[in-house]
Each structure stands twice: as C-alpha cells, then as structure tokens.
Amino acid sequence: MLSEAVRRQLGTIEVLSLPLSMSADPMGILTVYRHHPFPDDEQEVAQFVADAVGAAIVRDHETSEQSTEPWLARSRVHMATGMVVAQLRVPPDDALALIRAYAFAHDQSLEHVARDIVERHIRLDSDAEEGVDP
Numbered sequence: 561m562l563s564e565a566v567r568r569q570l571g572t573i574e575v576l577s578l579p580l581s582m583s584a585d586p587m588g589i590l591t592v593y594r595h596h597p598f599p600d601d602e603q604e605v606a607q608f609v610a611d612a613v614g615a616a617i618v619r620d621h622e623t624s625e626q627s628t629e630p631w632l633a634r635s636r637v638h639m640a641t642g643m644v645v646a647q648l649r650v651p652p653d654d655a656l657a658l659i660r661a662y663a664f665a666h667d668q669s670l671e672h673v674a675r676d677i678v679e680r681h682i683r684l685d686s687d688a689e690e691g692v693d694p
Contacts, residue, residue, distance in 0.1 A: 574598060578607050580614040587614060640674035647685040658684055 566573070574594050579586035590610040592598075598606070637659070644655035662684060663673040676682040 571595060576603065576606060578610040580610050580617065587617065636678055637670060637674040640677035643677055644684050647683060 572595070574597050576592045576594070576598050578590045578592070580588040580590055590606070590613060592606055637656070640659055641652055641655045644650070644658060645652055648655065648658070650658070659673055659677065660670060662668075662682070663670045666673070673682065677684070
C-alpha cells in the first residue's frame with residue numbers, strides 16, 4: 561500500500577543505496593532517489609560521493625575538538641539532548657547543560673547518562689522519578 565501511495569504521489573522513482581565505508585566494514589548507507597534510472601557512470605560517481613562522506617566522518621572523528629568520545633557516543637548525546645528538549649521544552653543548549661550537570665552531580669560520564677536517557681532509564685523532567693521507565 562505504501563509503495564502504491566508513493567507511486568501515485570511521486571511517480572516512479574529509482575532508489576540507489578550505497579555503503580558509506582573506509583574499509584570492508586560499512587558505517588552507514590547513502591540513499592539517493594531519482595525520477596529517472598541511474599546510468600552506470602552516475603552510479604560510480606554516487607559511490608565516490610558515498611566514499612568521500614565516509615572519509616569525512618572518519619576524519620571528523622579523528623580531528624574533533626568537541627569531544628574525544630567515539631562518534632556513536634556523541635550521537636547518543638545528541639539523541640538524549642533531543643529527548644530532554646521534548647521532556648522539558650527547553651532549548652537544546654539548555655538540555656545539554658542539564659545532561660552535563662546530571663552527569664557531574666552523579667559522578668557519571670556524559671556518554672553513560674546519555675545512554676540511560678536514550679534507553680529511558682533516566683528522565684530529567686520533574687514529574688518522573690529517577691530510574692523509572694514510564
């Protein structure tokens with residue numbers, strides 16, 4: 561039903577999914593949509609772009625001044641920040657400050673607290689008890 565609804569709204573589209581990788585292990589997928597079929601030479605260009613994005617992610621991780629934590633841990637912090645924004649209706653900078661304060665007050669790493677927020681073991685809103693999954 562979904563593909564039929566999409567076809568009615570957008571017409572026929574081609575989807576090309578390419579691995580983002582720097583080695584044999586992909587770290588993600590680049591998905592490209594197009595109304596016309598991809599010629600072989602454009603698929604090669606798309607794979608080159610996917611490889612460049614993969615290299616940029618690795619380079620960003622290696623040269624990041626914001627954090628020495630792995631990229632996945634940083635993404636968890638971003639997810640937790642978004643969850644606190646939704647819970648408390650505060651700006652993202654304030655939500656991150658609250659997560660950092662919680663980590664400091666409980667002598668835990670930022671990544672540990674972020675993981676617990678994402679897994680819903682911790683809520684920072686005043687209506688929820690700590691450690692209780694609503």
